[in-house]
Amino acid sequence: MVKSRSLNARRDLVKVDGCANFLHIYPSEVFNKMNYPTLDTNLHHITSSSELEEMIANNEKVVVVCGRMGPMCVPVYGIMELLESEHPDIKFNDFLFDHPEAAIIRNLPEVRRFRGLPFTIYYRNGKVVKATSSIQEPGDVKAIINEVFA
Amino acid sequence: MTNYDLIIIGAGPAGLTAAIYASRAKLRVLVIDKSTAGGQVKTTHQVANFPGFVEPIPGYKLAQNMYKQAQLYGTEFKLISNIKELYLTPKEKWVTLTSGEKFEAPFFILATGRSPRLLNLPGEKELAGNGISYCATCDGDFYKGKDIFVIGGGNSAMEESLLLLQLVNSITVIHQFDELQAEKITAEKVTSNPKATFMYSHEPRKFEAVGDKIAVEIENLKTHEHVTLERDGVFIFVGMIPNNELIKGTDVKLNKYGYISINEQTMETNIPGVYAAGDIRDKFQWQITTAVSDGTIAALNIIKHR
Numbered sequence: 001m002v003k004s005r006s007l008n009a010r011r012d013l014v015k016v017d018g019c020a021n022f023l024h025i026y027p028s029e030v031f032n033k034m035n036y037p038t039l040d041t042n043l044h045h046i047t048s049s050s051e052l053e054e055m056i057a058n059n060e061k062v063v064v065v066c067g068r069m070g071p072m073c074v075p076v077y078g079i080m081e082l083l084e085s086e087h088p089d090i091k092f093n094d095f096l097f098d099h100p101e102a103a104i105i106r107n108l109p110e111v112r113r114f115r116g117l118p119f120t121i122y123y124r125n126g127k128v129v130k131a132t133s134s135i136q137e138p139g140d141v142k143a144i145i146n147e148v149f150a
Numbered sequence: 151m152t153n154y155d156l157i158i159i160g161a162g163p164a165g166l167t168a169a170i171y172a173s174r175a176k177l178r179v180l181v182i183d184k185s186t187a188g189g190q191v192k193t194t195h196q197v198a199n200f201p202g203f204v205e206p207i208p209g210y211k212l213a214q215n216m217y218k219q220a221q222l223y224g225t226e227f228k229l230i231s232n233i234k235e236l237y238l239t240p241k242e243k244w245v246t247l248t249s250g251e252k253f254e255a256p257f258f259i260l261a262t263g264r265s266p267r268l269l270n271l272p273g274e275k276e277l278a279g280n281g282i283s284y285c286a287t288c289d290g291d292f293y294k295g296k297d298i299f300v301i302g303g304g305n306s307a308m309e310e311s312l313l314l315l316q317l318v319n320s321i322t323v324i325h326q327f328d329e330l331q332a333e334k335i336t337a338e339k340v341t342s343n344p345k346a347t348f349m350y351s352h353e354p355r356k357f358e359a360v361g362d363k364i365a366v367e368i369e370n371l372k373t374h375e376h377v378t379l380e381r382d383g384v385f386i387f388v389g390m391i392p393n394n395e396l397i398k399g400t401d402v403k404l405n406k407y408g409y410i411s412i413n414e415q416t417m418e419t420n421i422p423g424v425y426a427a428g429d430i431r432d433k434f435q436w437q438i439t440t441a442v443s444d445g446t447i448a449a450l451n452i453i454k455h456r
Contacts, residue, residue, distance in 0.1 A: 071193035078186030115292040116279030134279030138230035
């Protein structure tokens with residue numbers, strides 16, 4: 001089993017110096033030695049592609065916010081955290097964008113043109129029904145949830 | 151209708167500070183925000199000038215701490231809640247949400263803050279996150295070795311350009327004036343970089359996706375000629391605007407720029423019992439520390455006069 005530790009817990013070991021440089025600080029080989037850090041949110045953290053596959057296979061409605069702890073991502077995590085209690089039928093998750101196994105999100109055809117974090121993916125019955133790029137307004141997220149999970 | 155002693159519109163540093171002070175004074179306080187708690191601070195990468203933190207603290211962390219602190223003292227929150235109507239008169243003050251809930255209080259603090267200005271040009275909204283970005287630290291990675299436009303010539307545009315110059319192949323700055331408005335020291339770092347070129351006295355008019363590129367129609371403000379140029383992406387940094395849409399529907403006095411006029415001693419507006427704090431009020435320094443100060447002054451005056 002892969003152990004998860006929060007980014008904050010890793011600060012004693014690795015300097016976090018701006019999300020634009022994140023990839024330089026956490027290349028794949030470093031990740032593998034770091035026991036896969038997770039995002040500092042209250043959402044469930046996806047930590048592997050197999051876990052995501054299991055999640056969408058076993059749950060009808062799944063949302064995954066794939067990002068970093070950056071200015072455009074943090075508000076989206078916050079929105080999902082607040083919506084979680086209103087929608088117990090939906091599984092809300094995050095996935096660290098730079099995690100090597102987040103390639104399962106980064107390589108989705110739906111995100112091919114995306115150039116803004118976070119990538120937010122809405123799955124229903126195992127299929128991607130909506131994907132958004134960059135920061136979203138709470139009203140937009142609510143509208144998407146009402147549309148795709150009605 | 152639910153009654154409170156104080157209702158605060160806006161959960162940024164000003165609103166949260168006022169909530170902490172008022173809740174500690176045993177007022178029943180409700181904070182309403184259309185988004186999550188933290189205001190602009192939560193979208194700030196690192197805060198290095200907030201007293202008491204020797205090391206820079208991530209903005210979201212500082213925002214979370216303020217939010218938790220207010221909760222700890224009993225502040226109630228209605229977050230990601232949209233306001234339908236705001237009614238503010240000297241005798242009666244209430245707010246309704248789109249959910250149908252109605253809240254009343256003898257005191258209100260307006261702390262709605264500011265937001266990054268959008269250009270509101272054709273194609274801008276559709277391409278946001280898909281070629282148009284408002285955050286270099288967030289999205290710079292996607293443009294490594296690419297050619298991009300930066301729109302704007304103020305401090306934020308030049309500071310973000312410096313970061314982008316470390317990643318991209320070239321930057322073309324589009325700016326409406328003949329010279330940059332940014333501080334000289336920052337501006338010179340950008341202008342002296344061989345990767346940066348400048349289109350002064352130009353403004354964008356339209357954005358369009360062309361394959362993997364973004365085509366930008368640009369007007370020369372002196373000759374009024376239009377030219378369309380393609381780049382891999384566009385970063386927009388054109389200042390801030392006050393979040394005053396809600397307030398415009400009330401009798402609260404705004405200055406000519408749309409910020410709330412207040413009594414600087416008390417933070418009270420022209421309507422007795424209605425206060426303003428933080429970036430939404432008429433001021434010259436928009437800082438977390440000045441927002442915190444405004445929230446403190448407003449709350450202490452309300453505590454004194456309730």
